[in-house]
Amino acid sequence: MTGERPPVPPVPPARHVPPVPLESRLGYLLKHAQQRLARASAAALAPLGIDGHELAVLAVLAAEYPLSQVEVAGRLGVDRTTMVALVDGLEDQGLVERRRSPADRRKNIVELTPEGRDCLDRAERARLAMERRFLDPLDEETAAALVRALRILVVEERRIAE
Amino acid sequence: MTGERPPVPPVPPARHVPPVPLESRLGYLLKHAQQRLARASAAALAPLGIDGHELAVLAVLAAEYPLSQVEVAGRLGVDRTTMVALVDGLEDQGLVERRRSPADRRKNIVELTPEGRDCLDRAERARLAMERRFLDPLDEETAAALVRALRILVVEERRIAE
DNA sequence: TATTGTTATACTCTATAACTATA
């Protein structure tokens, strides 16, 4: 708090390379890796007219049948209110259709159209190619360890947290 | 599009465990790992009255001196307009002080107060303990590979992207 | 003219509340 300071040492030119204290932080690394992948994913799916959330909906619908909107929302871990807009967008593009469940007329069964199935196939190929490019700078063993680690942290640990 | 459908197979009870198609997706895994860590980080830092962004500012300030607001913003990869509110909050808590640069009177030199330095020390210990707990379910080798992979993807690859 | 700090604005994402129709 005294006025004595070293006489203004030169500051290195401002670059976007983070200084030492940041690049070893797990929070910094995870956040920026996620953002980088999100951008790559958006770019890879843009030609197909969908985004990552919409692709996830299509994939869930293809894996299980029949599913209502809340059930899809539960699989994806999103709120049922956000699912409405998601299904709206997919329906506008003709990729899914809403259908009242005969067994429970409160439920909207969401089902893939043939166009939706075709879009899903092409989107999955685009996603796989994107993930391969994204992991390309890693050697095979490190890439496998990354996926294994994330799966343990996200999938296995959830059981404990519940 | 015909009405012929299998007679409504039973739907498994809705749980939050993602179905097969999601847990192998890099995007899903990275996003949820990041969210999980962000929650753990917030909980670990809450007793100190700061959040992860504020801790990052303190750490950058401790590593380089002197730094103006834009320079800190550049190190963190955030906009200079968001840096204003960040420094406001830290200054209100007495952790940093603004000081006009004599060399360039447009610049605000941001410097740690003794309280800020103390807060940084305790926050860094809390963060390290939190990261250890977060990585605890991984064996040592996998945890090291995770950090190494993220560092390559985030730090090394940026040079190429620029 | 360009840069720094600042404010105001807009836009995205998400969470909450409330309404309806069904059960």
Next chain:
DNA sequence: TATAGTTATAGAGTATAACAATA
């Protein structure tokens, strides 16, 4: 009374534009 779909609203976070002071 509870659930499914829907809408509206509010909040956090972030990006953009503009302005004053300074270079």
